Amino acid sequence: MMKLLESLFEGALWRSRFVVIFAVVASMVAGFAVFYMSTVDVVFMIEHIVHYADPDLSPAMRQTLHEDTITHIVEVVDGYLLATVMLIFSLGLYELFISDIDEAKGEARSSRILLIESLDDLKARLAKVILMILIVTLFQEAIRVKIETPLDLLYLGGSIALVGLALYLSHASDAKSEH
Secondary structure, three states: OHHHHHHHHHHHHHHHHHHHHHHHHHHHHHHHHHHHHHHHHHHHHHHHHHHHHOOOOOHHHHHHHHHHHHHHHHHHHHHHHHHHHHHHHHHHHHHHHOOOOHHHHOOOOHHHHOOOOOHHHHHHHHHHHHHHHHHHHHHHHHHHOOOOOHHHHHHHHHHHHHHHHHHHHHHHHHHHHHO
């Protein structure tokens, strides 16, 4: 009788991992939503860029349109990176808790992108994309910053140096794990 109860309990415990399906589906939906929003932003951005060559545009208005467009492009890149995080997260959760993705096994690209073998693997892949999002966000803010004092320039230089250090450490850890 005890062996039967243990078997039933362990079976229920093992099947409880399927609750992760909710997180997988929600993450995919969120990722698709961000992909959609970013793509719509690109369409509207293109509509505004068409006016850049308008001869009636004053140099000040052209400069403003230029700055707004660059900022908008950075925001779109940020959106696509965030959508990618959600996609990697949902696929990683699925592979870790539910099942391997059989179609991914035959693809050459899958080993570099989607095959997640542990939570550490998933965290490392997500950390790289999040680092890229932070870099893009820093770039976006650096475009907007008005440097008025030497200290402002020092802060900007320090933030760029820290980003460089983060990238260096990220690549150094990759090289170390490959050997």
